[in-house]
Amino acid sequence: MADFALISAKCTYENGLFLKIICAQGLSEAVFDENARIKTDIFLFSYVFAIELLLILRKTRKTIAGVTRYAVNRAGFGNSVRANGNLRQWLLNALLCSVSFEPGSLMKSMKEFSMINAKRVCKSFGSREVLTGIDLNIGKGKIFGLLGPSGAGKTTLIKIITGQLAKDSGEVTVFGKDVNTLTGADKKRIGIMMDDHGVYDRLSCADNLKIFADIYGVPHDRIDKALEQVGLAGSYKKPAMKLSKGMKVRLRLARVLLVSPEIMFLDEPTSGLDPVTTKQIHKLINDQKDRGCTVFLTTHNMEEATVLCDEVALLNEGKIVERGAPDQICRRYNHKKTIRLHLKSGEDIELEHSGASASALEKLMEQGEIETIHSSEPTLETVFIELTGRRLDAEEEAQYA
């Protein structure tokens, strides 16, 4: 909000005309939010190009305003509320960029907006609808976590986004291109680790990587580096079948890291691993993020998502039921503030987190009845339960059997 005020103040100073247009279109209530999911569109791209061109040609503000007005009208604010919000935010963003920055910056910011974009993606297997209208937008250098119970369709969504599986309807772009038109060179910029992908059991770790280094045309010294990155330097000559489960996951990660991808898709990179290995893998993923890599991962583990992800989406029954930064989501659901007490008698009680509970709390304290005391902020886990009425790690198989 503060950022918005600042930039808009700058805008007003620089060019009142733009803000007038924004206000006229009801854009003034739009919140400038760094996590805003921004819809990209051929239409919007053309708009950006037009503005860019005009900036380069040093056309008057008046012409630019005209184009913008046209764009705002064409964007169709009569559509759904969500689309409105996103479009508004995007246009606002674009406008702010176009008045306050140099020519060229707008295209650049556009590119960075969207590494992975999905729109209204639907998929059914037979009569079973697995995904019903998924919208996603993942910005560059972000770790995005797709959360959901087993069978929610996480793997299916990754497969669709990476072009391994055909969607029934909707649009998917990666690097701003339709997935089915990605060239070999584009694919080299994407690293994919699916949960069922194997390694060559009889070959050594190094030989496993050598195959892919050759395929990608990566020099062989990258192999040592990749093995080192995942902490497998000591297992250089070890056959893959002699690796532990966690080591195998790391070998598969090394295979992905070999090409220093710009986008990594990791399907349950830590499922079934011990906490120490999990930590190592989190560090690896964070290292990649620091390098500018965009990461799309799936997990059942809410804690993992909370510490690792910049943005998460909760997937349930084929729909994204909530999304945003983990702490943002939790704050949004912090409406039921309580304190949980575990008493010496073994009893668990819950008190309202307010003045009204003070006397009861005081009494319990004086009597020395309290064993433990916790204030209960919502976690992703509790938010998920609240949203769906079920636990994330609950066995889903029975339901679909």
Next chain:
Amino acid sequence: MRNVLIIFKKQLRDTLKNKTVLIQFIMFPAMTLIMENCINVPDMPELFFTKLFAIMYMGMAPLTSVASIISEEKEKNTLRVLMMANVKAWEYLAGVGLYVWTLCMAGAGVMATGIPNDHIPFFLAVMAAGFIISIVMGACVGVFAPNQMVATSLFMPVMLVFSFAPMLALFNDKIEKIAGIFYTQQLRILLNQMTFDGINAKTVTVLAVNAALALGLFFAAFRKKGLE
């Protein structure tokens, strides 16, 4: 083309460690050497074991090894990783086929050590043709089977028919008649004569039909299943 060689190299690296496939390549050439050198029955036809084992080798080794290599990669989902690394299906199949063919030819080379020098090119040519048909059949099975279990149960009967029918044909006229429609039997007849002059219309027809059937089946299986 580069990827074909990469797959070929990968298979070579795997060879010494993959005992089930390795045995296929070694067993018959080794047995040929041993039998030809150790067993000496007075009126046994010349090069009896070489010819017999050569045909069994042809019917067995390429078929089983191609089928198990492809089905293992499918079962362990390594094939999918290759595909995602932009290795084309044909590159993969060509790499595996080339690898198996090369190793089989090396085995045939070992078998040929007992054959008079001027007959060796003929022998190798016959073997080369037979290996190719067997490899395509192995690829049919490999493409069709989702895992190694299914692959084994599919290639077993096929392999038995192609490699044993020519042998059984030695002892039974009826079987000989039926076996005549298999490429292995035709190549066996050809091997017996040890000269390209033995090629007649029937040999060519049977080989062509066998090869066409194998290719047809392969493309049908591939269209239905791809390499998934």
